[in-house]
Amino acid sequence: MPELPEVETIRRQLCTAGLKGRTIEKVTISWPRTVEPLSPAAFRKRVVGKTIERLSRHGKWLIFELDDIDNLLVHLRMTGGFSLSDGPLKKGPYDRAIFQLSGGMNLHFRDPRKFGRFRLATFPLGLGPDALEITARPFFQTLGKSNRMLKPLLLDQSFIAGVGNIYADEALFEARLHPERRAGSLNDDEKLALYMAVTHVIRSAVENGGTSLGNGQGNYVDLNGNFGGHREKVKVYGRAGQPCVECGAPLEKITLAQRTTVFCSQCQE
DNA sequence: GAAGACCTGCTA
DNA sequence: TAGCAGGTCTTC
Numbered sequence: 001m002p003e004l005p006e007v008e009t010i011r012r013q014l015c016t017a018g019l020k021g022r023t024i025e026k027v028t029i030s031w032p033r034t035v036e037p038l039s040p041a042a043f044r045k046r047v048v049g050k051t052i053e054r055l056s057r058h059g060k061w062l063i064f065e066l067d068d069i070d071n072l073l074v075h076l077r078m079t080g081g082f083s084l085s086d087g088p089l090k091k092g093p094y095d096r097a098i099f100q101l102s103g104g105m106n107l108h109f110r111d112p113r114k115f116g117r118f119r120l121a122t123f124p125l126g127l128g129p130d131a132l133e134i135t136a137r138p139f140f141q142t143l144g145k146s147n148r149m150l151k152p153l154l155l156d157q158s159f160i161a162g163v164g165n166i167y168a169d170e171a172l173f174e175a176r177l178h179p180e181r182r183a184g185s186l187n188d189d190e191k192l193a194l195y196m197a198v199t200h201v202i203r204s205a206v207e208n209g210g211t212s213l214g215n216g217q218g219n220y221v222d223l224n225g226n227f228g229g230h231r232e233k234v235k236v237y238g239r240a241g242q243p244c245v246e247c248g249a250p251l252e253k254i255t256l257a258q259r260t261t262v263f264c265s266q267c268q269e
Numbered sequence: 270g271a272a273g274a275c276c277t278g279c280t281a
Numbered sequence: 282t283a284g285c286a287g288g289t290c291t292t293c
Contacts, residue, residue, distance in 0.1 A: 002287060033275090060288080077288050079277080094277090113276045115288065152270085157289085164287060213287080219279095220287065237287090258271075260285085 002076045004060060004131050004162030005205035006212075006220050006228060010082055011057050013223035014107075017084055019064075022101040023051045028089075031096035034111070035118050046120055047072065052101075059131070059161025061124040070120040074109075080116030082223055083108045131162035131202045139195045143183045151179035152257035154198070163198065165259050166211055166237045171197040173236045178268045179254075179261050205230040213238050236262045 002010070024047050029040035038046070047066075054065040064072035074080070085106045089098065096116065097109040109116065129138060142159055153159055154168040163171070172179050175197035177190060186194065205211055210228030212220040221227060235245050240253035244264040254261050 006287075075288080077275095078286070111276095112278065113286090115276065117289095148270095155288090166287060211287080258273095259288090 002060060002080070002210070002220055003164035003167055003205075004057075004202055005167070005208075005230065006210035006222075007057055007060050007062055007076065007162075008132075008206050009210045009222050009228065010076075011055050011062055014082065015055050017105075017223065019052050019055060019101070019105075019107070021051065021053075022103060022105060024048055024099050025102055026100040028091075028098045028100075029096070030091070030098075031111070031114050033114065034096045034109070034116060038120070043118070043120070046070070047099075057130075058124055059127050059157055060164070061127070061161075063123070069122065071122060073119045073121055073124050075117045075119075075124075076111070077113070077115035077117065079113040080109065080111040081221060083110060083225070084223065127157050127161040128159045129161065131160050131167075131198060132206070134160055134199070136192070136195050139198075140191050143186055143191050143194070146183040148183055149180050149256060150177055150183055150194070151259070151261055153183050155257055155259065160198065162202065165261075166234065167198075167201050167205065169237045169262050170235060171201045173263060173268060174201055176268055178265075179256055179263050181269075204233070208233065211237075236264065238262070 027044045027047055029035055032040050035043040050066040050068050052064050053067055056063045062074040066072060086104050089106055092108055092110055094110045094112045095108045096111045099107040146153055151168055154163050175193040177194055208230035211230040212227035236251055239251050240262045241250050244251055244267060247266045249264060249266040251262050252265050
């Protein structure tokens with residue numbers, strides 16, 4: 001489900017809801033693999049009593065900064081999401097973990113497909129610069145050195161952290177670059193176009209509160225159960241066979257790096 | 270690189 | 282019923 005803009009939207013909403021300064025009083029884990037390699041008991045032991053000091057994010061990782069050496073790192077994977085409740089604890093149908101916080105606030109982690117993961121560490125490892133912060137220089141350098149196809153490269157979190165399947169396709173369309181183009185074959189104008197497209201697409205999706213397709217369970221919803229406003233702005237993702245918004249040619253669908261990829265073979269070279 | 274694994278629910 | 286899904290890991 002979530003790429004950077006969706007995680008960032010959730011982070012901002014959790015901040016607004018007043019998570020900061022609350023202490024974790026009780027933890028219920030109903031899908032043990034969520035906290036692997038720890039057991040639910042070991043996880044509970046290390047987290048209960050800790051206070052949430054800040055909420056930050058890097059790439060698709062949400063970081064609950066605790067008053068401890070280790071932080072609580074959360075990866076939502078495909079279908080993870082949070083919601084809040086108060087009053088007596090009531091478990092939702094797909095709740096895999098519930099944190100009972102001081103002041104009577106309950107933080108529910110809902111995850112139908114059970115792919116989401118919690119980890120206790122200071123910071124997530126193996127990530128490149130965050131897509132909201134990356135500067136042109138490292139971006140250009142990596143493109144110049146790589147002979148990989150653009151689509152798999154954009155999805156590589158050690159290159160840029162936070163870009164996923166939706167925004168990779170959207171950025172390639174905005175830059176007018178074919179997803180199978182080799183990174184090393186781009187000239188300076190094309191590199192700049194891709195850099196601008198990636199940062200613009202991610203930024204505008206954050207401004208719009210993320211993207212959600214479909215209309216049912218398992219789709220991305222924010223903290224309040226709302227769909228992201230960016231869903232209206234998507235130009236290629238999920239539109240295979242439909243006309244390109246620029247030239248009208250039907251959009252094509254291929255598989256690259258095991259991911260569905262949609263693009264316009266007329267506009268993207 | 271490719272393919273399978275991890276999971277469940279929705280849509281065609 | 283088959284195929285597909287916003288992500289990543291592991292094993293060729």
